[in-house]
Amino acid sequence: MNADVRIAIDGFNLALPHGTGVATYGQALGDAITSLGARLDGVFGIPVGIHPELREILFYEALGRGIPQGPGLAAVRAVREWFGQYRRTQMFDVPMRGLIVQGAIARRLPRFERIMSSARLFERADRYFARTGRFLPIRVSDPPHIMHWTYPVPIRMQGTSNVYTLHDLVPLKLPYATLDRKRLYYRMTETIVREADHVCTVSESxxxxxxxxxxxxxDRITNTYQCVSTAQTRQDHVGDVTALFGLKPRGYFLYYGAIEPKKNxxxxxxAYLGSQVKTPLVLVGAGAWQADEDLRLLATGAAGSHNAFGRRVASQVIRLQYLPRALLLQLIENAKGVIFPSLYEGFGLPVLEAMQLGTPVITSDRSSLPEVAGQAALMVDPYDVGAxxxxxxxxxxxxxxxxxxxxAGTEQAQRFTQDRYRARLGAMYDTILAKAPRTGRHMPKGWE
Structure with a gap:
């Protein structure tokens, strides 16, 4: 790709302290863009203030501690936010002078050449769309050639080609399994499909x-699939799972992800309790909507062993909260099997991560999961407890x-390597850039 090309991605999920699957997607996307030879910009919703000398400090503070609440009482903040809907959105450049000791925070971000931010940009956009039915327009000096939104957000950057990733349509396919406001979600997705310069998605499903x-x-929607790096795992520290969690290598089953209805x-x-196997089941993930209902079979009051991350909550079930990625990868690599029986997924990163690390997989035969797993997993009807x-x-x-x-999983994972992802992504961007002159977009040198 032409080295003059600049592509921006948003930091909607990258800014979350504990990350999400979409944060993993954003990081992999940013890394792929830079490896294609393009220059990478970032668009965030972090309050960085009007004083340039403080912006870098405030930006990294929010990355490390979470985006702070605005000053004043909650009622005062609500009034301020309401009036803020009517002000023009102002984007500030965050100087990148290298003065911050970034430590582990640096591993959460791709290598941005430019970072722009506007206080609570994504919340403001949601309110603007709910009130007007239109996407929030934002303007930046010297806009990138492509603005790639990693999530369906109601924002459009002016002076560039806007691309939106629609990971799935779960709120519309399983409306009873999410808390999304369905009318608003439908309208927003419909607007993306109608007005986007291009739509990206992550599976044929x-x-x-x-x-x-x-x-x-x-020709307006491209499946690029996804890739993920599990290179942080440490092959020489197999004993970590025993020292930290009291688990034997290849001696436990693992589920990881949010505990919410669609994850099943x-x-x-x-099914696990009915199997009466002696191999423990480890659940890693924060409880979300209806988590108590999903966990109702666990005797949560039972006494059990404790460690720094969680405790044994049933005779053979261990529940852990959020784990740093390196520790999670250790658990995946040393599991007897990863079980991921989701009702619906746009892609299903846990399946790919497990296969990359040589861990057997049990997963669902629905939505995108057969595409990812191929013939390399035990596929089951997610509604069939007996299966x-x-x-x-x-x-x-x-x-x-x-x-x-x-x-078989290690071989199947080769379909989703970083090289293949870059090739699919680069082809999509080339198509978008080739169409840009006909829509009046500014172009990098060599594309006129």
Missing amino acids: SRDDVIAQFGIAG VGRLIE LTAAILALDTDDALADRLAA
Whole structure:
């Protein structure tokens, strides 16, 4: 790609202290853009103030501690935010002078050449869209050639080509499984499909859903799939899972992700307890909406062993909260199997991460998950507790099956390497840049 090309991504999820699957996507996307030879900009919603000498400090403070509340009482903040809807959104450049001791924070961000931020940009955009039905327009000096929004947000940057990633349509496919405001979500997605310069998605399943639901032309939506790096894992520290969690390598099953309805954790627990296997089940993830319902089968009041990250909450079930990524990768790599029986996924990163690390996988036969797993996992109907129980029993007792799945998973993961992701992403960007002159976009040298 031409070295004069500048592509921006948003920091909507990158700014979250504990990250999300979309934060992982954003980081991988940013790394891929720089490896393509383009220059990378970042757009954030962090309050950095009007004083240039403080912006870098305030930016990294928010990354490390979370975006602070505005000053004053809650009622005063609400009034200030209400009036703020009517002010023009002002974007500030964050000087990158290298004066901050970044430590682990640096690993959460791609290598940005330029960072721009406006206080609570994404919250303001949501309110603006709810009030007007239009996307919040933002203007920056010297805009990038492409603005790639990593999540469906109601914002449009002026003077550039706006690309939006629609990971899935879960709020519309499983409306009973999310708290999204469905009318607002539908209107926003419909507007993206109608007005975006291009739409990006992460699986053929999601691409088909968007086409079927909104009728977008096939040449305006591209599936780039995803990639993820598990290089942080440390092969020489296998004993960590025993020292930190009291677990034996290859001696536990693992689920990780949010505990919410679409993840199907309730049926997973029911199937696991019904299997009566002696191998412990480790659940890693924060409780979200209806988590108590999903965890109802666990005897949460039972006494059990404790460690720094959580405790044993049933005879053979260990629940852990958020873990630093390096520790999570250790748990994945040393598990007997990763179980991910989600009802619906745009991609399903846990399946790919487990396969990359040579860990057998049990997953769902729905949505995008068969695309990711191929023939390298035990596939089950996520609504069939009996089928999930049988899969757990098979993986627990059949070492030959586990070895075959581990080997097949490592091979299947090669379909989603960083090189292949870069190639798909680069082809999409080339298509967008080639169309830009016809829509009046400014172009990098060599594209006129």
